[in-house]
Amino acid sequence: MSANTQIVESFWLARPSTSVAPDLLGCSLVRQFPDGETIRGIIVETEAYGPGDPACHAYRQRTPRNEVMFGPAGMSYVYLIYGMYHCFNVVTDAEGVASAVLIRALQVDAVPQEFAGIPDKKRSRLAAGPGKLCKVLKIDRTLSGFPLGAGQPLRLEHRSDRFQQAVEEGTINFVQTTRIGISQGIDLPWRWYVGNSTAVSQL
DNA sequence: AGTGGGATCTGT
DNA sequence: CAGATCCCACTA
Numbered sequence: 001m002s003a004n005t006q007i008v009e010s011f012w013l014a015r016p017s018t019s020v021a022p023d024l025l026g027c028s029l030v031r032q033f034p035d036g037e038t039i040r041g042i043i044v045e046t047e048a049y050g051p052g053d054p055a056c057h058a059y060r061q062r063t064p065r066n067e068v069m070f071g072p073a074g075m076s077y078v079y080l081i082y083g084m085y086h087c088f089n090v091v092t093d094a095e096g097v098a099s100a101v102l103i104r105a106l107q108v109d110a111v112p113q114e115f116a117g118i119p120d121k122k123r124s125r126l127a128a129g130p131g132k133l134c135k136v137l138k139i140d141r142t143l144s145g146f147p148l149g150a151g152q153p154l155r156l157e158h159r160s161d162r163f164q165q166a167v168e169e170g171t172i173n174f175v176q177t178t179r180i181g182i183s184q185g186i187d188l189p190w191r192w193y194v195g196n197s198t199a200v201s202q203l
Numbered sequence: 204a205g206t207g208g209g210a211t212c213t214g215t
Numbered sequence: 216c217a218g219a220t221c222c223c224a225c226t227a
Contacts, residue, residue, distance in 0.1 A: 047210070055210070065223065083220030085211050102210055131211045181210055201211095 010074030010147070017048035017092040017099040022174055022192045024090065024101055026159040026167065031137040032152070039137050041106025041127050042163075045193040045200045047179045050092075050099035054184035058098030068145045069098040076154055078134070078144035085131030086140050090148060090156070104180070104191075106133045107199040129201040172196065 013020055030040045049056040057079070058066040068077045069091055077089040077100050089100035106127035115126055115136065127133035134140070139154065148156045159167075166172040173195040178186060180202060193200040 049210075057210080061224085063224065079210085080222060081209060082211050083209090083222070087210060089210085104210085129211070179210075183209085 010072060010149070013073035013090060013092050014094055015073075015092065017050045017101050018190055020090070020092045021046040021048040021101045021190065022176070024103070024156075025174055025192060025194055026163040026172075028157040029088075029103060029106060029133075029137070030155050030157060031139070032155065033138075039108070039112055040110070040157075041108040041133065041137070043103055043105075044107050044197040045103075045105035046191070047102040047104055048092075048099070048190040049089075049102065051097060053188065053190075055179065055182040055188075056098065056185075062098070066098060069100050070096060071145075074148055076144055076146050076148055078139055078141050080141060081131065086134040087130040088134055088137075088139050088143075088154075102130060103133065104130045105193070105197075105199055105201045106136075107197060108136060112136065125199055128199045 024043050024046050027043050028040050029043060030038055032038050053059060058069045062070055065079060068075055071091060072095045073092050075091040077091050078086055081087055087102060089102050091100050093099040108127045111123055111126060115123065118126075127136045137154075143154055146152055146154065148154055163172065175193050175195050176189050177191050177193075178189055179191045
């Protein structure tokens with residue numbers, strides 16, 4: 001696998017969310033608009049949700065909202081939270097197994113024009129949170145249930161060679177901890193983030 | 204048909 | 216730490 005190739009191999013995501021979540025760190029999420037404009041961010045924080053997990057939206061029943069989580073890997077799952085923010089997930093694992101990885105933070109290098117006026121300190125943390133990154137990339141529920149492949153409004157790209165090399169050399173390390181903002185399943189260590197990143201939602 | 208709480212974020 | 220704000224899953 002070479003750098004910057006798009007992740008069209010959905011089988012790569014057809015594994016338990018707890019395996020996929022750390023592997024998504026360093027990959028890029030790319031938003032492509034009809035006019036050709038793109039906004040991209042490097043994934044620096046993720047959380048896994050899956051079977052037997054009381055914090056998972058599909059823990060109780062298959063419902064209209066969580067339907068896409070039961071589908072094949074490599075699809076988007078977007079939902080509205082607290083009436084005003086959206087959260088973006090990558091659906092994982094085999095068809096019929098409800099699971100997903102919540103993307104919690106992105107490092108956005110090329111900040112869109114409309115955010116150019118804000119202070120440097122805030123600008124580096126523009127997408128440091130699941131609701132914030134959806135605001136920056138203009139992700140809402142209309143983008144739920146679509147494949148994350150080439151030519152789509154949202155797509156994933158693999159780690160750059162540079163990032164992968166840094167991981168292997170130990171220059172970049174990953175931290176695994178418990179998840180944030182939930183009231184059940186609070187002891188499961190299913191949150192991962194890039195150790196030296198300044199763009200994670202919390203430490 | 205009504206309702207309580209939610210995988211959040213911002214400003215005080 | 217309160218408030219914003221809306222959808223939906225659950226109860227009846």
